[in-house]
Ligand SMILES: Nc1ncnc2c1ncn2[C@@H]1O[C@H](COP(=O)(O)OP(=O)(O)O)[C@@H](O)[C@H]1O
């Protein structure tokens with residue numbers, strides 16, 4: 001299955017016009033007796049760049065895990081393009097068009113940069129064990145398409161000279177870019193980013209901001225967890241504040257900065 | 270366009286290395302496939318045993334080397350192939366060729382069921398559970414005497430029928446090594462493919478993660494079970510061939526000891542490459558044979574205990590000095606030579 005076909009099989013338009021793209025309804029989850037998220041509501045439209053902020057342990061990573069399917073909520077619903085996804089396994093959520101870059105990136109250490117990015121193409125390809133083992137025609141075609149798309153993506157992120165490198169040979173910033181390439185080559189409509197700016201140097205921060213703006217202009221929606229810095233204020237279209245698992249505020253970055261409740265509980269100190 | 274750049278980026282040195290490797294493989298193939306025509310009966314029988322063990326070890330390359338699922342159950346699937354093939358020919362009266370395929374299919378289905386249950390467990394526990402299942406299989410074979418012949422096993426398993434007048438041992442030798450070659454190519458294709466990458470991403474033993482794999486859209490359970498089934502089917506084919514070769518089988522051949530030895534073979538050879546399986550099988554069988562010849566003279570007494578000690582020593586030495594297996598030896602030597610220059 002080629003990329004174009006894959007896009008067509010997903011409901012709606014490639015970068016869907018169904019609104020909202022993602023909706024969380026009274027979402028709650030607990031780890032044992034610790035309530036990590038409580039009755040969180042959230043609506044995200046296509047092309048938005050939403051940033052979740054909150055102190056450590058507020059439940060930000062947990063929220064991403066609920067969206068990508070790794071964690072199942074104890075109550076509430078998650079709708080993606082109007083369809084409920086909270087109870088389907090994570091690998092199927094990925095095929096709906098949701099990808100993520102983890103806080104620690106998690107590249108596969110035993111394969112090259114190019115191979116790592118090619119794993120991002122898994123969602124829109126389908127050659128199985130037998131067809132790859134016997135090198136059937138369609139498996140070879142797919143492999144070539146995956147390779148070309150991945151090289152193109154690496155090229156777009158300025159990593160052309162790193163394709164044959166192993167992950168351990170990369171700087172932290174390069175690892176993050178490769179992680180991003182792996183997420184983007186999947187042709188997602190929603191990208192989840194867990195602290196993408198963490199540990200980056202100034203020129204890498206600027207590069208990432210440019211990249212995120214270009215992404216959202218292209219219709220891709222971004223939901224990211226970050227600290228509220230000037231850089232983030234600049235790229236985010238909406239900020240959501242979590243505090244001990246509850247959403248305490250939501251609005252435009254500037255408004256959040258001036259919100260008394262937020263300032264008192266989070267930005268105050 | 271970028272693809273072209275990468276291809277161009279491969280240095281002349283790498284190209285030369287590839288040519289050298291191709292020549293080496295060509296010569297190796299020529300030596301192996303002409304062996305029965307110039308070597309004596311003893312070396313041919315040893316090489317046949319290396320072939321059988323290579324088939325078993327090749328199964329573990331995808332399952333253990335790539336997917337990180339340590340299985341100590343290869344002997345069980347080898348036994349299933351042997352017993353199902355033997356039962357179909359001796360008791361049902363089926364011809365021997367189709368029985369090999371039926372045995373492989375049946376073993377694959379059983380392995381899918383077993384794998385579906387076992388592979389829910391994560392990490393090294395899989396090794397313990399597969400070992401236990403192998404033990405259960407052994408006792409089942411022993412206790413179902415009326416069907417399987419119990420401890421004495423089964424006799425009178427028919428030969429494979431083939432055209433021409435090649436001696437049977439030479440025919441089996443060629444067949445086994447053809448199978449080794451086919452499975453080697455199959456495994457190598459999988460390693461360098463979408464499936465191979467999926468297996469590596471979910472390999473928790475080498476720094477991958479099942480959660481990451483899932484978020485990339487990889488159905489981890491499906492891939493782990495597929496690798497388990499492939500390993501089992503490889504073993505089953507080997508087992509059926511073994512049954513039609515020796516024409517007598519007994520349960521002790523398929524005891525956990527063989528599973529452990531096969532696992533040691535792939536570690537010694539190099540667990541992430543199909544070549545490692547063949548190299549490991551060759552090294553270990555040669556050590557066994559040398560010990561069999563030398564130990565009674567030098568040390569006295571039966572060789573069984575010495576063999577186990579030798580396997581242990583070889584395993585520990587590999588883990589200490591060549592953690593990526595004998596396969597990585599040339600690369601290491603080259604790196605050292607370059608460093609000392
Ligand atoms: N796997 C887990 N098991 C138990 N508690 C967890 C687990 N993951 C997170 N928590 C707890 O849930 C709360 C929210 O965690 P998390 O979502 O990681 O916070 P954040 O990303 O906002 O720092 C914290 O109190 C954390 O200790």
Ligand SMILES: [Mg+2]
Nearest residue numbers: 060061062103
């Ligand atoms: Mg976090």
